[in-house]
Amino acid sequence: MIKIDGNTKLTGLIGWPLSHTLSPLMQNAAFAARKINAVYLPFAVPEKALADFLSVIRQSNFLGLNVTIPYKTLVQKYLDEISPQAREIGSVNTIVVSRKKLIGYNTDAFGFHQALKSARINVRGKKILVIGCGGVANAIVWVLANQKARQVLLTDKIQKRALDLRKKYPEISSVINSGPSPETLADIDGVINASPVGMQKNDPMPVNLDSVARNIFVYDVIYNHETALIRYGRQRGWLSVGGLTMLLYQGTRAFQLWTGKNAPEKVMKKILEKELRVRR
Template sequence: MEMRINGETKLTGIIGYPLKHTLSPQMHNEAFKTLNLNYLYLPLEVEEDKLKDALYGIKAFNFRGINVTIPYKEKVLPFLDEVALEAKIIGAVNTIVNDRGKLVGYNTDAPGFLLSLKEFGVEVKGKRVLLLGAGGAARAVAYALLTAGAELVIANRTIKKAQKLLEEFRAVGKVSNILELGEGLLSLKPYHMAVNTLPLGMPPYENQMPPVDFTGITSDFVAYDLIYNPAETKFLKASKEKGARIINGFSMLLWQGVLAFEKWTGVSPPVDVMKKALGISC
């Protein structure tokens, strides 16, 4: 079935910088085409000094909605007309719906992350999890883990940012400690799972990984990297070599996309089609 573009086509897309790596357009456009929906999803690379103008443009061009990725998940908040409660608590937005000229911000990363854990059969309730990073994506993952009953330890290069996250999320769940990521290696042995939300491992940092020590981890350990390009980062490769279970960012990308699709269209997308578009085996 060919995609049609005409005067009735509803526009969606993704804003971020850079966007050369994004796989969201192929995932959503394949789903639109399969359901015969007259929608189109576009990559919209936006430099930071044009962010405000870009969001006004979403209204001007009557986009139905957009996704938001690095580095704008927190920076879009002041330019939105309304922010859903969960996104407000997280402090980051990755999905925007244009509700008849009113831009409403949501966070589908957090529930998408939990759906990805469910897909892989990972239970985090009562487990100790190390969160690497404290940015917009980390905030969504932290919220998801805490609401699922995990005990969280946050590690970040900027200790003030980790401290801020701890203070803001203290009421959500148990954040037991914050650690500074420095020159020394941080042991993964005390944890059931580690989640990397840092850009270390993706272009142009594909030859880098978080400063962690894999000594002592076992097959019970879960290494989760939000990066999906490359599919196996140095962090995941090193974890796999130690026998750990590994999960890359394809799963979270998929499920946050499923939830965003539903908000824009009001219908459930064909998940298997979206998986295939991402190159994930069904």
Template sequence: MVKALVIGDPIEHSLSPVMHNEAFKQAGIQGSYEKKKVTSGDLPSFLQYLKESDYAGCNVTIPHKVAIIPFLDEIDPEAEKIGAVNTVVNNNGKLIGYNTDGKGFLLGLKEKISKPLREMNILLIGAGGAARSIAYALLQENPEKLFIANRSAERLDLLVKDLNKICVEPLSLKKAESELSSFDVLINTTNAGMYPNIDTEPILLTQLKNDAVVCDIVYNPLKTKWLQTAENKGAIIDNGVSMLVMQGAMAFEKWTGTFPDTNKMKEAVNDQLRR
């Protein structure tokens, strides 16, 4: 019996149990996955409990992705570079931290693009934890140029400095809007458009190329106003379900040794969201 869970605060909205329990079913593995509210104050005692338990590990969401790092026994080099952990493996009482967010996003993106990322100009909107994970993953693909736009210049400069690559260029949101026609891929990592603030958009898409790929890591609603606008302009769109499922599938593989049926996981998440 393989047991895992997701921890965060708040956690009620999490769809991870829906997709992981479907993954266990499809893989023919006897297992269970649950969600547990863990406050910042409870984090150290929860991790001690996890070490001593028979859980294979856990997923980590807001607000613990950075705070968890000092309590882990080991951290994967990539997660250390990113400075955030979203997956913990319990290896006989030794807790090892990984980050599957960026690679998970990349797996979903590659299903949507028709040419290699090294031939593309990419615009990443946001400079938080998700943007950081995705930027690191994108840079492994050596894109033509990675532009990053963010509301806070201070946070943006910090991320660009940490990435330390000549192909990375910071932009203001206004500048990004004015140069929109030069981007092949646009990625929103902010919570603009997320329920209940469904009328907000990260940037205006007035000058969008009609063959651009536009991605939003928000998945509630399934199609944000921003994605609807992009689709109406002829763009290929992708919502946050892809990243949610792919990062989860990579975590599932770390706990079980089996890469699950991601199409069935997606179906389970989409069904739940439609309800």
């Protein structure tokens, strides 16, 4: 049981809305394992209250926050400093409170990179379709570019987001319609879903892949259940990876930034896997 007293430090997740998250379970287990007097809580903060909320945490006993939809880009204007990597990526998903200053970092990129390594996915020289161009996609495409992907196809229901992301990587990226043609998909090597499609168990596939004849990989950032994309990929015999490993490693990096201590990775992984088994 978590013991809370006047010295307890606070961390948490801000977003709007917060429909599901395993981060409190993971981070609270990590604090307990390292015997740190801290707690991690979800904070559903509407946009009109965001500035006031961040002003409060600056003056209180917060170690920091994680940031999720829809604030990974918007939150940057309220920060005192942004790490060079997060500025280059254009997205902040972790805030550290230090001497009443709010410092923004991106741990999604580390999480995604570790997820690729864990699944033994090599994107070098590959053609990748990325579905959804919001905050997390900024980190994903940054990793793909740094890992020397040959081409990245970007698609989003809000085309402006895809066009804005393409501007950062004009040499390797291009924007396609949200319903890509069979010809466009004929030679892809992988599909990454960075959109919210799949968050609900009855959500459809984010893209029709019936025309894909070659062996590819599929990756979905959604982690709380097996999505239609992951289920379809496994039925086709493709390497199919959900977002749990990315969640784990972005969380270990955030823990290190907040506490200055190594994260208890095995503890965090074990409790995530246990919870998902229960939910299924």
